Amino acid sequence: MIDENCIFCKIANGQIPSATVYEDEKFKVILDMGPATRGHALILPKEHFQDVCGLSETYSKDILPLAAKIGCAMMKGLGCDGFNLVQNNGEAAGQTVMHFHMHVIPRYADGPRNIASWEPQSADGEELKVLAEQIKNAF
Ligand code: AMP
Ligand code: ZN
Numbered sequence: 001m002i003d004e005n006c007i008f009c010k011i012a013n014g015q016i017p018s019a020t021v022y023e024d025e026k027f028k029v030i031l032d033m034g035p036a037t038r039g040h041a042l043i044l045p046k047e048h049f050q051d052v053c054g055l056s057e058t059y060s061k062d063i064l065p066l067a068a069k070i071g072c073a074m075m076k077g078l079g080c081d082g083f084n085l086v087q088n089n090g091e092a093a094g095q096t097v098m099h100f101h102m103h104v105i106p107r108y109a110d111g112p113r114n115i116a117s118w119e120p121q122s123a124d125g126e127e128l129k130v131l132a133e134q135i136k137n138a139f
Contacts, residue, residue, distance in 0.1 A: 003048040008099035012044040022070060026059060029070055032103070036115050039078045039106045041070055049100040051089040063102060070104045080106035084116045 002009045010016045011030060018030040021041050032040040043066060049055045055063075071083040086103040088095040105115060123131075 001048055002046075003099070006048055006099050008044050008097055008101060009046075009048050012046045012099075021073075022066075026062060027066060029066070029104075036103075036105050037080075037107060037112060039074055039080065041074075041104045043067060043070065043102040043104065045100055050098050051095065051100055052087060053089065055100050059100075067102055067104055071106075074104065074106045078106050081109045082107040086116050 002013060007016065011018045012028045014028075018028070020028060020030055022029040026046055028044050028046065029041050030044065032042050043063060045055070045059045045063075047056075047059070049059070052060075067085050071085070074080050074083055084103070084105040084107060086105060087101070088103075107115070
């Protein structure tokens with residue numbers, strides 16, 4: 001399904017032009033207009049899903065191989081030294097466009113740094129056990 005009010009639905013389905021890197025019947029891959037690094041791309045499903053929790057299996061089974069294909073092409077084509085796959089779910093996680101998307105962010109040895117990084121917090125073993133149970137019990 002497509003959401004008429006969603007900008008990524010419009011881009012993915014060609015109603016709004018974009019710098020397109022790849023396209024097939026399910027996905028469009030575009031360049032991010034506010035890139036973290038040179039060549040930062042976004043993988044957009046052509047159907048509307050708010051986030052990964054709602055993403056159908058038809059799309060989820062293909063997204064990781066596609067992300068790998070894009071990242072490997074960036075290594076060859078852009079000469080980047082690595083890449084991050086980043087996927088935000090929910091405002092608290094930094095999601096600003098509520099149409100599922102995966103970021104493919106080229107990384108260069110000479111920077112910029114501090115992308116998709118965090119300060120490790122401390123956690124004791126007992127707390128980790130409790131947290132693991134809380135997640136397992138919610139499957
Ligand atoms: P997120 O914070 O994970 O929701 O990422 C949304 C991303 O979409 C940001 O990196 C924006 O720069 C990017 N973005 C938003 N609107 C557009 C657009 N019209 N074309 C290309 N990228 C966009
Ligand atoms: Zn959408």
